[in-house]
Amino acid sequence: MMRWNNDRWRSAARRVTAWILVATLAPAAWAQAPKPSAAASDLTQLVDITAKSGIHFMHLTSPAKKYIVESMSGGVALIDYDRDGWPDIFFTNAPDVDMSLAGTKARSALYHNNHDGTFTDVTEKAGVGYPCWAMGAAVGDVNNDGWPDLLVSCFGGVVLYRNNGDGTFTDVTKASGLSSDAGWATGATFGDYDNDGYVDLFVPHYVDLDLKDLPTLGSKKPCMYHELAVQ
Numbered sequence: 699m700m701r702w703n704n705d706r707w708r709s710a711a712r713r714v715t716a717w718i719l720v721a722t723l724a725p726a727a728w729a730q731a732p733k734p735s736a737a738a739s740d741l742t743q744l745v746d747i748t749a750k751s752g753i754h755f756m757h758l759t760s761p762a763k764k765y766i767v768e769s770m771s772g773g774v775a776l777i778d779y780d781r782d783g784w785p786d787i788f789f790t791n792a793p794d795v796d797m798s799l800a801g802t803k804a805r806s807a808l809y810h811n812n813h814d815g816t817f818t819d820v821t822e823k824a825g826v827g828y829p830c831w832a833m834g835a836a837v838g839d840v841n842n843d844g845w846p847d848l849l850v851s852c853f854g855g856v857v858l859y860r861n862n863g864d865g866t867f868t869d870v871t872k873a874s875g876l877s878s879d880a881g882w883a884t885g886a887t888f889g890d891y892d893n894d895g896y897v898d899l900f901v902p903h904y905v906d907l908d909l910k911d912l913p914t915l916g917s918k919k920p921c922m923y924h925e926l927a928v929q
């Protein structure tokens with residue numbers, strides 16, 4: 699059992715006195731504080747509901763960040779894949795270099811919007827969990843069937859998933875002519891640039907990097923980001 703000596707009692711008494719002072723002075727301080735304007739009080743407040751949302755996705759990270767490809771974060775796409783009028787969420791994920799060389803993949807995730815502030819992980823049924831070393835994602839109806847399709851940009855090209863309209867997707871990368879892209883696609887966006895009624899695709903690339911020929915730190919002249927050496 700904890701024993702209280704006189705010093706502790708005096709310390710506790712000082713804290714109680716302090717709280718009484720705060721409680722006594724607070725109304726006066728509040729009364730003197732400027733009242734918020736009507737415009738400020740009308741501003742919409744954003745509330746963090748992540749813990750209650752059912753979304754438990756965690757993007758993998760490499761604390762060491764030895765290579766530039768490990769320093770990149772992932773992208774998120776909003777896609778109403780079931781066309782119920784409520785946006786669903788796709789998260790991209792990526793392994794680190796050691797995982798990739800060992801053949802281990804990182805799981806991306808698709809969450810269905812339950813209409814009540816919560817989401818359900820539907821990744822397995824949808825079949826979109828392991829597209830690639832995923833960087834970003836874009837949403838577009840590439841075949842004009844009314845169902846939004848999903849393109850994932852990757853370290854190593856892009857992956858195009860066609861929405862089957864039943865909660866599942868099919869990888870149509872090769873059939874769509876996109877499998878020849880083997881570069882580091884950091885992001886992607888759809889847009890009908892020639893106004894023919896079919897969405898076109900723009901894929902920006904980043905630097906050349908070969909996982910099978912990675913430089914050891916200091917073996918080559920590194921890039922300098924401010925005063926940080928990056929390879």
Ligand SMILES: [Ca+2]
Nearest residue numbers: 778782784786
């Ligand atoms: Ca939806």
Ligand SMILES: [Ca+2]
Nearest residue numbers: 839840841845
């Ligand atoms: Ca479609």
